[in-house]
Amino acid sequence: EVHQALEWAEQRSLEVRILGGGSNIVVSDAGIEGLALHVAIRGTHFETEAEAVLLRAAAGEPWDALVADAVERNLQGLECLSGIPGFVGATPIQNVGAYGQEVAETISLVRVLDRRSRKIVHLNNDQCRFEYRNSLFKSGDPERYVVLEVTYRLVPGGEPRVRYPELMHHLTERGVSGRPSLAEVRQSVLEVRRSKSMVFDVSDPNHRSCGSFFVNPVVSQSHCDAIESTATDGTMPRYAQADGRVKIPAAWLIERAGFKRGDRFGCAGISSRHSLALVCHQGARAEEVLLLARQIRDRVEQRFGVRLMPEPVFWGFSNLDDGLPVY
Numbered sequence: 644e645v646h647q648a649l650e651w652a653e654q655r656s657l658e659v660r661i662l663g664g665g666s667n668i669v670v671s672d673a674g675i676e677g678l679a680l681h682v683a684i685r686g687t688h689f690e691t692e693a694e695a696v697l698l699r700a701a702a703g704e705p706w707d708a709l710v711a712d713a714v715e716r717n718l719q720g721l722e723c724l725s726g727i728p729g730f731v732g733a734t735p736i737q738n739v740g741a742y743g744q745e746v747a748e749t750i751s752l753v754r755v756l757d758r759r760s761r762k763i764v765h766l767n768n769d770q771c772r773f774e775y776r777n778s779l780f781k782s783g784d785p786e787r788y789v790v791l792e793v794t795y796r797l798v799p800g801g802e803p804r805v806r807y808p809e810l811m812h813h814l815t816e817r818g819v820s821g822r823p824s825l826a827e828v829r830q831s832v833l834e835v836r837r838s839k840s841m842v843f844d845v846s847d848p849n850h851r852s853c854g855s856f857f858v859n860p861v862v863s864q865s866h867c868d869a870i871e872s873t874a875t876d877g878t879m880p881r882y883a884q885a886d887g888r889v890k891i892p893a894a895w896l897i898e899r900a901g902f903k904r905g906d907r908f909g910c911a912g913i914s915s916r917h918s919l920a921l922v923c924h925q926g927a928r929a930e931e932v933l934l935l936a937r938q939i940r941d942r943v944e945q946r947f948g949v950r951l952m953p954e955p956v957f958w959g960f961s962n963l964d965d966g967l968p969v970y
């Protein structure tokens with residue numbers, strides 16, 4: 644069916660866009676002229692291999708249900724990735740990660756349709772060229788592959804990954820002491836995410852967003868010191884990277900550049916629970932969201948010399964400036 648859909652589009656000279664859950668895209672107000680292909684292939688398969696369990700999941704499997712299933716079977720490897728919207732097929736694209744865990748740690752194989760050769764091929768972990776929120780599929784050779792199935796290597800009874808203080812605090816507050824179970828970690832991740840409006844819930848006024856709108860920037864140590872002195876704030880969060888550079892939360896920069904949670908600009912706004920999420924209130928147009936994104940990027944750059952890079956995928960825009968559509 645994927646082959647047929649691609650051929651159908653080719654015969655009509657239509658552009659093809661692959662649609663997952665739609666939780667990380669901004670579509671132009673004019674829409675797109677082309678085929679939006681939603682890969683809805685379903686199915687999961689668990690297979691024991693030596694000390695691991697290989698979980699094969701079709702691209703159209705809902706992600707959070709898969710995480711819940713793995714946790715229920717006491718399979719370690721995906722627990723911190725609870726509550727993320729969308730489908731399995733999207734996870735390798737930007738190497739989905741949260742709370743110190745990312746899919747690059749567990750993905751062993753990605754089955755794809757190569758649009759260039761029109762053949763189905765299997766890419767191993769190295770071939771996927773995973774990096775922080777990036778991969779071959781996102782920036783290496785974008786648009787070339789349609790993900791059909793992903794295999795995750797999980798550890799039966801493995802120790803949950805609890806690296807982030809926020810998660811540790813939450814577990815402690817719940818009275819979980821010693822080694823938490825995978826289910827306890829999942830529960831805490833869901834609650835922490837919910838407190839930031841990062842679990843999809845239509846009753847939440849912040850629910851219509853792309854999640855994080857900008858990638859958390861990584862800067863040199865000297866740039867980091869300069870930012871701290873400009874901000875005159877000794878509480879600046881910073882996370883040392885293996886290469887000597889420093890990761891700074893984009894949300895912190897946005898707030899120090901003068902934006903507040905809950906700010907509204909027409910029908911677009913900043914989430915009242917997380918300044919990294921731009922929210923579409925009723926009636927919002929893509930143009931408003933992008934004008935707000937541009938204002939944020941410009942002000943952060945003027946104040947701190949950091950150019951924030953957008954995280955969502957943009958459909959229907961011909962003019963991009965460092966990844967952000969220009970009106």
Ligand code: NAP
Nearest residue numbers: 738739740741742743806807808854855859882890892919
């Ligand atoms: P957060 O927990 O407030 O963290 C903000 C930034 O600080 C992130 O860059 C995060 O790095 C970093 N950080 C926090 N604690 C850290 C620690 N103990 N060690 C190293 N780095 C640390 O972020 P948030 O916006 O509320 O998001 C929560 C989690 O969801 C984060 O891990 C974030 O990356 C993730 N997330 C992922 C996606 C995605 O895959 N597209 C989208 C939205 C949020 P990391 O980014 O490396 O975690």
